[in-house]
Amino acid sequence: MEDDVRKRIRGLGFGEDATEVLAGHFLDAEARGRTGHGLTRVDWLSTLPGLHPEAEPKRLLAEPGYERWEGNGALGYLTLDAIVRSQLETPPERSRVIVASHCFPTGVLGYWTRQLAEAGLAAALTATSPARLASPDGGPPLAGTNPLSIAVPSSDGRPLVADVSMGKVTHGDVLAGNATPAELVPFGGQQAHKAFALAVGLQLFVDALVGEGHGAVLVVARPEADPVPALRKRAGRIRLPGD
């Protein structure tokens, strides 16, 4: 199956490196049960307007505590991969904010933050997508499902990885046939205004920093402590995010 996935991606015009990145993401999503971001997306790629398999993201600016990236026509997956590799090559001394324009689609955000946490960096990542969430009070869709992923390294080798979409379901769930478009509302039931507020807040935070188009904002920081093992012990048999 894995070879077939790579073959289909190469068939869209992607080179070897990009194919590895994309296949890695889709196969991992599938393996973790995130099918809405998994193999169903391979065929979906060919439906994207303006797919430029040869495009490469560009780092426009690199300062110790800030980096500015531009997708430059590349898929968001490839932009996030380039950003992650860049952080692993040159980790921040303390912290860094990374802002990426034209960074879409981004897939399972936890896939990217997990890689940073496995290398010892705490990470928080959000990314915007087409507006699909309306207020629980009605009106037009005002925010994407805008997930927030937070990953924290652990000396036990098992980072904590939270990855929460603000939608009751994701657009990927709809694409995969696991949900209907009508279920694309902020999660939370009677308290859906909370998820709506988070979705709008994340939307505008990213919009304000990236300028235009869909984008991503990542914060990476070097931990001063190792809190995950103690939490895991306290949790006992209770499953923690990302396990």
Place this chain on the structure above:
Amino acid sequence: MEDDVRKRIRGLGFGEDATEVLAGHFLDAEARGRTGHGLTRVDWLSTLPGLHPEAEPKRLLAEPGYERWEGNGALGYLTLDAIVRSQLETPPERSRVIVASHCFPTGVLGYWTRQLAEAGLAAALTATSPARLASPDGGPPLAGTNPLSIAVPSSDGRPLVADVSMGKVTHGDVLAGNATPAELVPFGGQQAHKAFALAVGLQLFVDALVGEGHGAVLVVARPEADPVPALRKRAGRIRLPGD
């Protein structure tokens, strides 16, 4: 009433500057209907173990993209106020991550982020508090209600301010008699695992960066765009977070 509030705060031993900061926060919370963080907290302050009215927060480290603060025995409100004033005096050229240890209690986080957004800075702030949220699957409390506030400036003078606690109710609601301790669960009903994941993720992100005790992490950034007015227009009569 306002004079009475100041008098009660001074009566706890706080000086003029600290009294203004504390009264400003409590009165604003009360005026916005966040009574759990409002005047009920004035008497509550006297019940805190180790209240040091004379303590002042310290900035331990200041780099262009990173600051490290220590509450140093001061109330979290005063530490966040000092951090906000410091950012307004010396805004980041692009972005800055601010990490504060022993920063508790922090009150309504939107009160602090709003001040940054009113001065033109985008801000995202979270803070930890005693573990009160258990997993929807059971087990012991593993995370505080750990709110996340995001504020984005607007050229129309009305910043967007999202401020979401991960609890169905806040501990402040319980203190104010508006909710029972049994309601202190992650919000979201059938999808409460999402709010739980966010609460645990924020908890460990802060824990990893601050080292020990309750703390806060703030990201401030200079916007490249002004997305709020267009969203407000699209929203029409629909209320946006912070309005």
